[in-house]
């Protein structure tokens with residue numbers, strides 16, 4: 362699996378500078394100048410072999426060979442914490458919709474979120490959008506051309522700045538993502554390296570003539586060869602330089618962080634579905650607040666039910682008392698007589714920091730007199746219009762479940 366993570370800060374330039382100190386993890390004796398010479402030779406060997414392998418075996422990806430900084434920026438943001446195979450169709454659709462920075466800057470936020478829908482971590486899309494507007498207003502539409510300038514953009518950390526600056530502008534600067542961290546930890550047999558140590562090591566390895574290719578080669582190598590599980594050491598072009606292989610510690614490098622239990626959240630969701638005089642299906646949705654989880658996206662109204670459903674979310678749970686759904690329906694003015702809301706199948710969704718279990722309830726009120734509603738309040742949508750608004754994946758599942766229940 363190839364995913365990329367944001368690293369911490371750097372500032373160290375590539376080439377052989379500082380090579381002796383950074384690369385000397387052998388613990389062998391020798392003079393300082395002798396060690397530095399060995400380290401330089403080793404760095405050269407590693408970068409030559411990585412680039413040689415990359416030149417022959419690199420994958421064909423839509424952003425490969427790209428020189429437009431905007432397109433490289435978008436690809437790097439999409440690749441953060443997301444698999445390459447998942448990103449490819451999103452990247453292509455995005456470029457068809459927002460082919461350049463100005464088209465993104467001019468788009469409405471709903472449109473941007475809609476294009477990102479299903480990719481997750483929506484804050485990335487909002488920051489890209491804000492960044493595009495900032496570049497249009499402050500930099501006359503051209504991205505800053507070095508890593509320091511790129512860091513001023515929202516959501517651009519050390520990793521993204523290094524990747525974009527090296528690939529688009531040829532700056533000799535490292536880009537340490539999760540793949541590179543793992544490879545470095547193994548090459549130098551480091552159990553729990555600090556971000557600064559990794560940056561220093563990566564900076565000594567970056568090829569001064571092909572920094573962008575080198576950074577991509579390093580990440581690709583971690584994704585395809587030096588994989589988290591069962592690295593392909595038997596065919597690895599860096600095997601002769603790998604301390605973890607020599608010491609039999611590759612599977613333990615880097616050390617796995619202790620995992621804290623993921624908190625759980627239960628939400629009772631109300632799906633109010635009506636039919637108007639023309640036979641159109643109407644659904645009541647509300648927009649989430651502009652900050653926080655799934656900011657600015659649309660959802661069925663819901664209420665957290667802390668304390669009612671203790672313990673981690675499971676698919677099979679005792680039937681929930683629909684009281685919360687009824688209260689919500691009453692608040693929204695869509696309670697239907699004495700009939701209880703219909704309980705739909707729960708929807709489980711894992712966010713990065715919590716697991717949510719949505720417990721949807723369906724009510725079938727009379728159609729509203731008007732579809733208009735003041736900003737900030739729930740509003741009715743015609744079913745077909747939902748294609749045009751950003752709806753998180755879990756909400757789409759709830760919608761499908763409600764439609765199945767009414768069609769059955």
Ligand code: SF4
Nearest residue numbers: 587592594597603611
């Ligand atoms: Fe990774 Fe194995 Fe190559 Fe070492 S020898 S860099 S552990 S694939």
